[in-house]
Amino acid sequence: MKAALCIALSLCTFAHATAVAQVLSMHIGPGDKITIFSEVSTITPEAEKGICKKRYGKSFITKARPATIDSERVIKTSEGQKIQLLYQSGTIGNGVYSIENQYRFTFPDEGNGTSVKLQLAATGFIGSGRAAGVFTDGTCYGKVLIKLTGQHDKKTASQ
Amino acid sequence: MRGFKRDKVTSDGTPMKKLLCAAVSLGAIAYFSSMALAKDQSLADDNKTMTFSDLTLADGTPDDGTCVKRYGTGYKTEDHPDTSSQGAQKTTSEGHDIIITSTGGIIGNGILSIENEYEIIFPNDEKKETVDVKMFATGLIGSGTASGVFSDSTCRGRVTIQSASWQ
Numbered sequence: 001m002k003a004a005l006c007i008a009l010s011l012c013t014f015a016h017a018t019a020v021a022q023v024l025s026m027h028i029g030p031g032d033k034i035t036i037f038s039e040v041s042t043i044t045p046e047a048e049k050g051i052c053k054k055r056y057g058k059s060f061i062t063k064a065r066p067a068t069i070d071s072e073r074v075i076k077t078s079e080g081q082k083i084q085l086l087y088q089s090g091t092i093g094n095g096v097y098s099i100e101n102q103y104r105f106t107f108p109d110e111g112n113g114t115s116v117k118l119q120l121a122a123t124g125f126i127g128s129g130r131a132a133g134v135f136t137d138g139t140c141y142g143k144v145l146i147k148l149t150g151q152h153d154k155k156t157a158s159q
Numbered sequence: 160m161r162g163f164k165r166d167k168v169t170s171d172g173t174p175m176k177k178l179l180c181a182a183v184s185l186g187a188i189a190y191f192s193s194m195a196l197a198k199d200q201s202l203a204d205d206n207k208t209m210t211f212s213d214l215t216l217a218d219g220t221p222d223d224g225t226c227v228k229r230y231g232t233g234y235k236t237e238d239h240p241d242t243s244s245q246g247a248q249k250t251t252s253e254g255h256d257i258i259i260t261s262t263g264g265i266i267g268n269g270i271l272s273i274e275n276e277y278e279i280i281f282p283n284d285e286k287k288e289t290v291d292v293k294m295f296a297t298g299l300i301g302s303g304t305a306s307g308v309f310s311d312s313t314c315r316g317r318v319t320i321q322s323a324s325w326q
Contacts, residue, residue: 043268094310098274119267121272
């Protein structure tokens with residue numbers, strides 16, 4: 001009985017991990033991506049003035065990566081942020097997907113390698129080349145749009 | 160169980176397989192509890208206003224009429240009058256029967272996300288067919304609104320969810 005339960009649980013976990021890998025390769029699509037933040041504000045009033053604008057005031061581009069994820073999972077953006085994928089989750093199916101990923105963001109102009117844990121939650125249509133959602137780093141939160149840089153804006157795709 | 164090899168045993172005498180199983184199970188439990196937490200805090204039992212847009216078939220091709228018939232008008236959920244029934248948990252002023260089959264998502268630090276699944280019987284469906292619908296949405300806490308996507312494997316589109324509990 002116990003062995004059977006263990007096998008069932010392990011299979012379930014394995015299936016989950018596999019689905020997540022598919023989410024990553026399928027969610028937005030291959031190619032360079034631009035990340036745009038909006039409606040950014042601070043969670044706590046005592047946060048440093050202007051900190052959120054400094055962190056998220058500028059859009060950045062990330063270059064397409066090979067389909068296989070390298071072991072370190074660290075990428076550098078066009079604006080100099082370093083992004084490390086810490087945790088990935090989400091659901092995919094029937095033409096739609098959701099992403100719930102956690103990253104470590106290191107900002108170039110905050111000195112001493114200051115970094116924050118950033119939680120991203122986004123949704124999209126499979127094959128649309130864009131995901132829209134929200135983010136928080138515990139100090140700042142707001143909306144986020146990630147899309148392929150080669151893609152032209154379609155009116156119907158705006159959110 | 161005859162023919163099974165004996166488990167390898169660690170230094171304190173615990174079989175390796177058991178430890179691995181415990182680790183995997185704990186992982187699974189941690190994963191599911193975090194989803195349950197989200198459900199308790201925000202997602203399950205309050206009533207919501209749902210509106211739909213950008214309706215197409217699930218593969219992105221134009222709607223053949225099915226989708227506008229199901230989702231052309233939104234709905235506002237209400238608690239089902241028969242609370243003891245094993246059937247519908249929610250109804251709407253339009254006459255939908257809705258069962259919440261799974262809830263998930265995250266909430267905290269200013270944001271929320273929803274990964275919910277429902278079984279819906281649409282009011283204008285003569286066959287009273289149960290349709291499985293997935294809804295994924297995200298929003299800023301305080302805005303009262305989350306937006307995202309939905310699919311029932313025939314139709315997909317955008318969904319906007321309004322809830323008083325996110326104000």
